Amino acid sequence: QKEVEQDPGPLSVPEGAIVSLNCTYSNSAFQYFMWYRQYSRKGPELLMYTYSSGNKEDGRFTAQVDKSSKYISLFIRDSQPSDSATYLCAMSDPSGGYNKLIFGAGTRLAVHP
Amino acid sequence: DTEVTQTPKHLVMGMTNKKSLKCEQHMGHRAMYWYKQKAKKPPELMFVYSYEKLSINESVPSRFSPECPNSSLLNLHLHALQPEDSALYLCASSQRTGNNSPLHFGNGTRLTVT
Numbered sequence: 001q002k003e004v005e006q007d008p009g010p011l012s013v014p015e016g017a018i019v020s021l022n023c024t025y026s027n028s029a030f031q032y033f034m035w036y037r038q039y040s041r042k043g044p045e046l047l048m049y050t051y052s053s054g055n056k057e058d059g060r061f062t063a064q065v066d067k068s069s070k071y072i073s074l075f076i077r078d079s080q081p082s083d084s085a086t087y088l089c090a091m092s093d094p095s096g097g098y099n100k101l102i103f104g105a106g107t108r109l110a111v112h113p
Numbered sequence: 114d115t116e117v118t119q120t121p122k123h124l125v126m127g128m129t130n131k132k133s134l135k136c137e138q139h140m141g142h143r144a145m146y147w148y149k150q151k152a153k154k155p156p157e158l159m160f161v162y163s164y165e166k167l168s169i170n171e172s173v174p175s176r177f178s179p180e181c182p183n184s185s186l187l188n189l190h191l192h193a194l195q196p197e198d199s200a201l202y203l204c205a206s207s208q209r210t211g212n213n214s215p216l217h218f219g220n221g222t223r224l225t226v227t
Contacts, residue, residue, distance in 0.1 A: 032215070043117075043201075046215055099210045101216060106154075
C-alpha cells in the first residue's frame with residue numbers, strides 16, 4: 001500500500017463546476033499538507049499549505065484536512081479552463097529529520113468551456 | 114514566474130557528454146533540493162542541501178554530481194548519462210529543511226539523453 005493515495009483521473013468538468021480533489025494517507029506522523037498545481041511542461045506551484053485539521057481558504061481554493069480520517073481535500077469553486085493542470089498533494093514526513101515530502105500520484109484536471 | 118530560476122530550460126546530450134544544470138533563488142532560503150520527474154509521475158527527491166552542505170543523497174548514481182557554490186546557487190553536474198535518465202529535473206528551495214517550511218519549485222530543465 002502506498003503511503004499517499006491519490007486518484008490519477010483524468011477528471012473532466014465543465015467551466016463553473018465545483019471540483020473536489022482528494023488524497024488519503026496511512027502515516028499518522030505526517031504533519032504538514034500541501035497542494036501543488038503543475039501545468040504541462042512547468043514545475044509544481046505551491047497552492048495551499050496547511051497544518052491543522054480544518055479548512056483553509058484562498059480565493060476560489062479551499063484546502064481541507066481531516067487528520068482523524070487521514071484524508072485531505074482541495075476544492076476549487078467556479079472552475080475555469082485555466083485551472084486545467086495536474087494537482088499533486090504532498091505531505092511532510094518528519095521521520096527523516098529533514099523536509100521530506102511524500103507526493104501523491106497527481107490528479108489530471110481538465111475544465112472545458 | 115517562479116522565484117526559483119533554472120537554466121537551461123531544455124538540454125539534449127549524448128551519453129559521453131558532460132553538462133551542468135543551474136538553479137538560482139534569491140528568497141534567502143537556506144535549503145535547496147534536486148528532484149527528478151518522469152512523465153505522469155510525481156517528483157522524486159535526489160539531493161538536499163542545507164546551509165550549502167549536502168545533507169541527503171537519495172542513493173543517486175555517481176553520474177549525477179551536485180554542487181552548492183553559495184546560498185543562492187545550486188548546480189547539478191551530469192556525466193555519462195543513460196537514455197533512462199531523460200526526465201524533467203526540478204530544483205526547489207525552502208527557508209530551512211524543517212518540515213514546517215514549504216518547498217518552492219522552479220520550472221525545471223527538460224533533459225533528453227540520446
